[in-house]
Amino acid sequence: MAGPMNLSYRFAKAFTILVFAVLLLGFAILYYAFERTTMRSAIVKMEELNAYVAGRLTKEPQYDYLTFHRKQTRVFLQPDNSSGKKEQVTEEKYIWNRSLQSYINRISVTSFFVIRGKPYMITSVRYITVIEKRFLLSLLMVVAWIMVFLVILTIIISVLVSRKILDPFYHALEEIKKFSIKDKQPMQLMDTHTYEFRLLNGFLGRMSESSKKDYYLLEELTENTSHELQTPLASVKGKIELLMETGLNEHQFATLSAMNDELDRLSSINKSLILLARLEHFEKENIGSVNLSQILLDRIAYFEDVFAFKHLQIRTYIEPDVMAVMDKSLAVIVLDNLLSNSKRHNYEYGCIDITLTSYRLVISNTGNPPSIPGEEVFKRFSRGNPDQNSIGIGLALVKRILEIFGYGTSYRFYQDRHILTIEF
Known part of the structure; x- marks a missing residue:
């Protein structure tokens, strides 16, 4: 399949096809018009000749039309009732x-006149040689060379002219490519007298400034939200923990413990949503490669006690020194969420298989079937198992981080196993 075509060349292609079609149509019209014009010219000349002979016979009854007109004209006396014919x-x-050894067209024109009170019929005849194939082929070759010249000229002129006309458009495209929402300088758009490009430049200017304004407002809101929410959450959590250390009955302790868990969940939701909001404007400039194999081994070691508490069997196949273009802190968040999910959506004495190669990362774990379709597990607040203490943001966060770096994610449930794959 051919790649995308430059706008200038699309104009050139359209003009070339148009010129080619017009020239072909013009040649056909020219040929038939030439033939028809030749026939019509001969008819007009014979009409004039008939009228001339009639005029001479009116003045000179003995006018020798046969000698003067080389026998191409005949004069006949008609019956009295033949007058008025067309x-x-x-x-x-x-x-x-x-x-002549050629095909000819024979044209005869018969005119009716009254000469000295008597009806006459004057007929003139002319022979026209039909255009031969060789002549037609020569004419076609001339037209073909003219067409080739015009097509080449059209391509060159249309490309040059369209580039000149579209220069503000291409300049705007370059500015869009360089646009950064964190850049405080406005977009440097080219001045133009073309009405549509002036509208485009105006729209791009307003859109870029509005995007920057919204970004800074969102950044400020995110920072304020993070600070203002985390502080009271931490305060309430601390007070609940203090109450749990006092003499409480079993019911009171269970209630405070549930409240403490909900506060942990609320704090986790707050942090995840703030991170998701920041990722919407994350720029991956100057991002290097990280050793994903080493990070994965470190995170598995970090979760070792958590896995052991649930008696989970961990089987790994990790190729050494698998490198990935990614921010290290975001890579840790991705792996932590995936490992946490493999534990959360597993049952006691279950199994977790972790495979890392230079092409993909596959984490599969035993567990109950999900209650939602597989394609929905990456949506925010979608929980595959409502009975689990999950906030429903982890996989959405994972997918967004991987999208930033161009990596694909997929999920499927097969033979009592949740299988999540990351393609590098």
């Missing part, structure tokens, strides 16, 4: 002429 034109096409 002119007759007869065309006979493609008659073979032995003497």
Whole structure:
């Protein structure tokens, strides 16, 4: 499949096709018009000749029209009731002429006149040689060379002219490519007298400034939200923990413990949503490669006690020194969420298989079937198992981080196993 075509060349292609079609149509019209014009010219000349002979006979009854007009004109006396007839034109096409060794068209024009009170019929005949194939081929070659010249000229001129006309558009594209929402300088758009490009430049200017304004407002809101929410959450959590250390009955302790868990969940939701908001404007400039194999081994070691508490069997196949273009802190967040999910959506004495190669990372774990379709597990607040203490943001966060770096994610449930794959 051909790649995308430059706008200038699309104009050139359209103009070339148009010129080619117009020239072909023009040649056909020219050929038939030439043939028709030749026939019509002959008819007009014979009408004039008939009128001339009638005029001479009116003045000179003995006018020798046969001598003067080379026997191409005949004069006949008609019966008295033949007066008032209309002119007759007869065309006979493609008659073979032995003497000329060519096809000819025979045209005869019969006019009716009253000369000295008597009706006459004057007929003139003319022979027109049909255009031969060789002549037609020569004419076609001339037109073909003209077409080639015009097509080449059209391509060159249309490319040059369209580039000149579209220069503000291409300049705007370059500015869009360089646009950064964190850049405080406005977009440097080219001045133009073209109305549509002026509208485009105006729209791009307003859109870029509005995007920057919204970004800074969102950044400020995110920072304020993070600070203002985390502080009271931490305060309430601390007070609940203090109450749990006092003498409480079993019911009171269970209630405070549930409240403490909900506060942990609320704090986790707050942090995840703030991180998601920041990722919407994350720029991956100057991002290097990280050793994903080493980070994965470190995170598995970090979760070792958590896995052991649930008696989970961990089986790994990790190729050494698998490198990935990624921010290290974001890579840790991705792996932590995936490992946490493999534990959370597992049952006691279950199994977790972790495979890392230079092509993909696959984490599969035993567990109950999900209650939602597989394609929905990456949506925010979608929980595959409502019975688990999950906030429903982890996989959405994972997918967004991987999208930033161009990595694909997929999920499927097969033979009592949750299988999540990351393609590098």
